[in-house]
Amino acid sequence: MSELRYPRESTSKPIIETPPVSGEYPKMSTLKPIIETPPVSGEHQRDMSRGSFGSSKSYDSGPNPGTYVIQLPKDQIFRVPPPENAHKFKRYTKRNPNRNYCRSCICYMISIILLLIILLGITFGILYLIYRPKIPTYTINGIQIKGVNLTAAKVTATTITPVFNITVKTDNRNGKISIYYEQGSKINIYRDGVNFCDGELPAFYQPPKSVTVFSTELSGSGIVLSKSALEKLLNQQKNGKVPLEMDVKVPVRIKLGSVKFWTMTVKVKCDVAVNALTVKSKVVSQKCKVRFTPW
Structure with a gap:
């Protein structure tokens, strides 16, 4: 009679891995991948013939207790x-x-x-x-006007050829700065946006702490006055106050002691009023603004 033999139970102690404490994850280095090998041909049938699906010794349905598998998405690698x-x-x-x-x-x-x-x-x-540089001051001492003959007898459009002879006083208030007024200046006199006459200033040298007075002549030709402009001009002359605008642009060079600087530009804008447009006209009021530009 054949002797039945049962397999000897392994004397080795099972490995029990305790699950991690709540909030604690196992280190990646301690995790071992589970590799399942497919059964050899015919082995699966022998295991099935042994009878029970519930026996954990005969069939493993998953990883051992205490073993964890963590799968990371591909986009997080x-x-x-x-x-x-x-x-x-x-x-x-x-x-x-x-x-x-x-x-x-x-x-x-x-x-x-x-x-x-x-x-x-x-x-x-x-x-x-x-x-302590100071900007020079400019004053219009007098204006003599020729070529503007206005009569109230015939108030119609007319053409005039004005000639202005102006006298300007410039005061250099600096104690150690002298000014060279060079060629290339330009002066214009306007009235209601119409250029009455233009010209240029003479070139001269002005030492420190000095006052210089000079005269220049400005001329214009073919200035057409409309009927309304002529009537307005006659009324202003009757009231003794004819407003004019004067723009001056002159190149200058400043000298400090023995040092002479580059050419700068002095721009003067004056609002002037005379009592009449005649040879004996007098300056009633004036207001000038001076601006120095280093180019």
Whole structure:
């Protein structure tokens, strides 16, 4: 009679892995993947013939207790750099030496320009504190007007050829600054937006703390006055106040001690009123604004 033999139970102790405490996850390094190998041909039938599906010793339905499998989504597996940014990484790491050289030159030039501007500002600040420059004042002493014959007998459109002889006084109030008035100046006299006459100022030198008076002649031709403009002009002359506008633009050079600076521009705008447009006209009122521009 055949002897039945039962397999000897393993004397080794089972490995019991305790689950992690709440909130604590197992380290990735301690996790071992579970690899299931397919059964050899015919082995599956022998296992099924043994009878019971409930026996854990004869059939394993899943991982051992205490073993955890963590699956990460593919989009959360990071690389350095990511594949889609690999070409950007290569482009940024390959720096063009010529571009860096040009950039350095531009920064160097900008730094030099800023330094020069700062030095010029400091120099002008020191000169201003030492010399205390003052803008000269300009006054119109007299105006003689010819070529404007207005009569109330015939109030119609007319053409005039005015000639203005003006006398200007300029006062240099600076104690250590002299002014050179150069050629190329321009002076215009307007009335209601119409240019009556124009001309230029003479060139002269004005020393510090001095007053200079000069005269110049301005002329115009073919000035057409409409009937309404002529009537308005006659009424203003009857009231003893005819308004005029004068614009002056003259190039000058300033001298501080023995240093002579570059050519600058003086712009003068005056609102002048005379009692009549005649040779014996007198200045009733005037208001002048002076502006210095360094170019």
